[in-house]
Amino acid sequence: MQNSTEHIDSHEPEDTSSSLQAYFKPEISFDDIEQVYQLKRAQPLLQAFTALFHGGFDSVLVRLLVLRELASDAQSSSFSRADINAKLAYLQADSLDTVLARLRSHQLLIWEAATSVYRVAPMARNVLSALDSLLSTQQSAEQGEDPADMGFLLTQVAGxxxxxxxxxxQLQHLLGRLVDLTEEFRDAIASGSEYRLRASQSKWNNACDWVEKGTKIIYAITTDGNADAATQRAAQAIGRAQSALLNMQGMFSRALNQIERQRVHLGQSGLSTTDIKSWLMAQDDLAALADGAIDMPVTPLFATPAEMIDVAEAELFAERNQQSSELPSGTDTQFQVQDDAVLYTQLDAWLSSLNQLSVPSNSELPTGVDVQQILLPNSFAIASYRASLLPLIGDQDAGTSQGAAARLSSLPMQFVLTDKLIPIKDSEVAGLSDAQLIFQTQDN
Structure with a gap:
């Protein structure tokens, strides 16, 4: 908060011709520039903004606070100094005197000496109204209601x-914002980042809502016979910019579909790298995730190419020096003959036992057997080997093969497997899938 030492600027107009010309080239007169002429015509309004916003933020805040408190009182149009002191009792007296003097000197507060009261100037109400509109749109943007920041511009055009x-x-400001949004969305699509795409798509949806609201306004301007050529051209340019903005839906969809096709999933868990990244981004402290996971910190080692070459050269010469020109002495080779006859004998015996299984003639007897009866008791290796052969039973494609595969495919049985796991009381096998061999009858 600025104290009473703040000086009071005079509201008398100053001759700024010489000082303003210093900003321009000597051969150019600022009077020949149209924008300068328009801004100089608005000098009273600009001076009102200068009176409010000149200086530090604390001073600006207190001036706006005082002016808004007085302008918000709709019950009375004039205020005595006692009324102001009561309304702004939370301010220091010296600070309040300084602010009132500044507002009064710049004609934002009108002092009537005959009745000794203050009145809020119409210029001050216009400035506060424009500021309140901007503040309300800014609050909406912060709350996520208008991430495209088009509400204020379109409101001004509509009004x-x-x-x-x-x-x-006013139309050019709106057109410039539409062009900025279009370029922002194109950059997001070109980046290939899913997070930028989804954030931009949300902003694009909001921008389309504002475009839909502003279409009627732009149509009214383009069909207005009293509008000049420059206004007509600006409105038509806004219409083209809106069309380009609306046509970006296909670009967003194609980019997101491309990312979806390239998404990497972690095994059969259903999780993807995007899910993990989203989870990591939601964590407040990523470093805390490593607490207790790493006993000793990782110490990185850095080496420049020169050191790497020196080390590689030293290792190469050391290895060459250790090599001997003499050939190593020979050793006797040990031959190991594997007797596969036992394995084939066990396979033939198992196939013979499967052949002996037949469909009982009595229908009350079971028509199938559990796979654990034909796999166990055996070692885990033999049981696993037999289980790997069971899918060949009844396989038509395996019937064209030879050996065990053809014999298994010709058995009058059907292998039925489920996802359920059954615990087994066995010394080597803890559990088997719930599966059966169903006998095929003549009726089947």
Whole structure:
């Protein structure tokens, strides 16, 4: 908060011709520039903003606070100094005197000496109204209601159109924002980042809502016979920019579909790298995730190419020096003959036992057997080997093969397997899948 030492600026107009010309080239007169002429015409309004916003943020905040408190009182149009002291009792007296003097000197507060009261100037109410509109749109953007930041611009155009005084400058501001959004969305699509795409798509949806609301306004401007050529051209350019913005839906969809096709899934868990990244981004402290997971910190070792070459050269010469020109002495080779006859004998015996299984003639007897009866008791290796052969039973494609595969495929049985796991009381096998061999009858 600025104290009473703040000086009071005079509201008398100053001759700024010489100082303003210093900003321009000597051969150019600022009077020949149209924008300068328009801004100089608005000097009273600009001076009102200068009176409010000149200086530090604390001073600006207190001035706006005082002016808004007085302007918000709709019950009375004039305020005595006692009324102001009561309304702003939370301010220091010296600070309040300084702010009132500044507002009064710049004609934002009008002092009537005859009745000794203050009145809020119409210029001050206009400035506060424009500021309140901007603050409300800013709050909406912060709350996520208008991430595209088009609400204020479109509101200004709509209000001016309703009053019949829309200007080319207002339309150009709206057009510039549409062009900025289009370039931002194109950059997000070109980046290939899923997070930028989804954030931009959300902003794009909001921008499309504002475009839909502003279409009627732009149509009214383009069909207005009293609008000048510059206004017509600006409105038509806004229409083209809106069309380009609406046509980006296909670009967003194609980019997201491409990312979906390239998504990496972690095994059969259903999780993807995007899910993990989203989870990591939601964590407040990533370093805390490593607490207790790493006993000793990882110490990185850095080496430049020169050191790497020196070490590699030293290792190469050391290895060459250790090599001997003499051939190593020979050793006797040990031959190991594997007797596969036992394995084939066990396979033939198992196939013979499967052949002996037949469909009982009595229908009350079971028509199938559990696989654990034909796999166990055996060692884990033999049981696993037999279990790997069971899917060949009844396989038509395996019937064209030879050996055990053809014999298994010709058995009058059907292998039925489920996802359920049954615990087994066995010394080597803890569990088997719930499966059966179903005998095929003549009726089947």
């Amino acid at each position: 001016a159109q309703a009053l019949g005084g829309v200007t080319v400058e």
